[in-house]
Structure formats: C-alpha cells, structure tokens
Amino acid sequence: MSQPVTGPAWWNAFAAKHPVAAKWLYQIFSFFVFSMGVTIIQYLFFTFLPGVLGPELAATEFMWPRVPLHLFGVDFTWSLLGYNVLYDAAGNVMIGGGLGYFLSYEIGSFVAQCINFPLQRNITFKSHGNPVYQALWYFIAWVAISLICNGFNNLWMPVAAAYVAPAVYNILVTFITGGVSMVIFFFVFKIIFPEGEQNRA
Numbered sequence: 001m002s003q004p005v006t007g008p009a010w011w012n013a014f015a016a017k018h019p020v021a022a023k024w025l026y027q028i029f030s031f032f033v034f035s036m037g038v039t040i041i042q043y044l045f046f047t048f049l050p051g052v053l054g055p056e057l058a059a060t061e062f063m064w065p066r067v068p069l070h071l072f073g074v075d076f077t078w079s080l081l082g083y084n085v086l087y088d089a090a091g092n093v094m095i096g097g098g099l100g101y102f103l104s105y106e107i108g109s110f111v112a113q114c115i116n117f118p119l120q121r122n123i124t125f126k127s128h129g130n131p132v133y134q135a136l137w138y139f140i141a142w143v144a145i146s147l148i149c150n151g152f153n154n155l156w157m158p159v160a161a162a163y164v165a166p167a168v169y170n171i172l173v174t175f176i177t178g179g180v181s182m183v184i185f186f187f188v189f190k191i192i193f194p195e196g197e198q199n200r201a
Contacts (some may be wrong), residue, residue: 027125028186030120030123031182031189034119034120035116035182037115039112041108041111042112042174043170043174044108045104046101046105047166047167047170049100049103049104050100053103054100055095055100057098057099058093058095058096058100060085060100061084061085061099062082062083062098065080066078067079069155072159074158074159074162076154078151078155079150079154080150080151081147081150082102083157084097084158085097085098086158086161096161096170105150106146109142109146117138120189124189124193125189125194126195127195129193129194134192137192138188138192145181145188148180149177152176
C-alpha cells in the first residue's frame with residue numbers, strides 16, 4: 001500500500017512518481033524524528049534520576065555476570081546487566097554508576113519506549129495490526145536490544161567515566177545507545193508494524 005501523500009507540490013509529485021521510495025523516506029524521517037525525541041527524554045533520565053535516587057544506590061553494586069577486565073589503564077567489571085560503582089580520585093562514590101544508574105537507565109529507556117511505540121505504530125508505519133500482539137513483540141525486541149546495548153556500553157562506559165565529565169559521558173551513552181538501538185529498531189518495526197494489516201481476532 002503506498003503512503004498517503006500530503007505536503008509541498010514537489011513532494012507530492014515525487015511520491016506519485018516513486019511511491020515506494022517516498023514511503024521509505026517518509027518512514028525513515030518520521031522514525032528519526034520520534035527516536036531523537038525519545039532520546040532526549042532518555043538523556044534527562046540518565047542525567048538527573050541517578051542524583052534523585054541518591055548516593056546509597058550509586059554505591060550499591062548490581063552486576064551480572066561479573067567479568068574482570070582492564071582496558072586503557074582502567075580496571076572494571078564487565079556485565080550484561082548493571083554497572084560498576086564509580087569512584088573519584090579520592091575514593092568517594094560518584095553519582096552515575098551502580099544500582100542507581102542501572103535503574104535510571106532502565107526506567108528512562110522503558111518510559112521512552114512507551115512514548116515511542118504509539119508514535120511509530122500509528123504515525124510512522126500507520127499499522128493496523130493487533131496492538132497487544134505488537135506491543136508484546138516490541139517488548140521482547142526492547143529487552144533483547146537493551147541487553148546488546150548494555151553489554152556494549154559496559155565495555156567503554158567505565159573507561160569514558162574515568163576520562164570525561166559526567167555531562168559528556170551521559171551524552172555519549174545516550175547517543176551511542178540510541179544510535180545502535182535506532183538502526184536495529186527500524187527493521188524490527190518494519191516487521192512488527194506491517195502497513196495496512198487488519199486487526200487480528
């Protein structure tokens with residue numbers, strides 16, 4: 001089914017001549033705009049929620065599995081779930097690691113996906129599939145992608161935390177995680193949000 005076209009005359013002419021390309025461009029543009037919007041929401045959670053949760057949770061280590069590593073002069077423990085407790089040069093616990101950061105990351109990511117799901121389903125892909133069925137597959141994809149991103153982040157985040165300011169650190173976390181997630185999610189959405197699909201019984 002071709003994408004309904006509304007907009008400037010040049011776009012309408014292009015869409016009429018190249019309906020498949022126009023649909024892909026529309027979807028990629030809308031997907032990018034909404035994804036960047038929820039990325040900003042994630043950044044706010046990553047930046048401010050660890051401070052709200054406080055130093056006690058920042059000092060609580062929650063990691064699985066625990067694999068000791070040494071990269072670029074930094075000793076840390078790699079995991080799929082959880083983050084290292086961060087310390088400053090004096091040995092004091094820093095906000096931005098431990099259970100506090102893990103909860104902030106997961107809560108921020110989950111809230112962002114709750115906003116992203118209806119926007120992508122209804123506007124970007126204009127899908128009419130069963131929303132419960134689609135939400136289930138979306139949740140499964142989010143869990144799988146989160147594990148991939150957590151594993152990847154935990155290779156470089158401890159090193160970055162040792163060399164850059166927290167604000168820069170959170171921007172890196174947000175955009176690297178968001179960039180990897182966006183590429184994977186776009187093709188996941190193409191599968192779970194087929195255009196024009198009728199509601200399942």
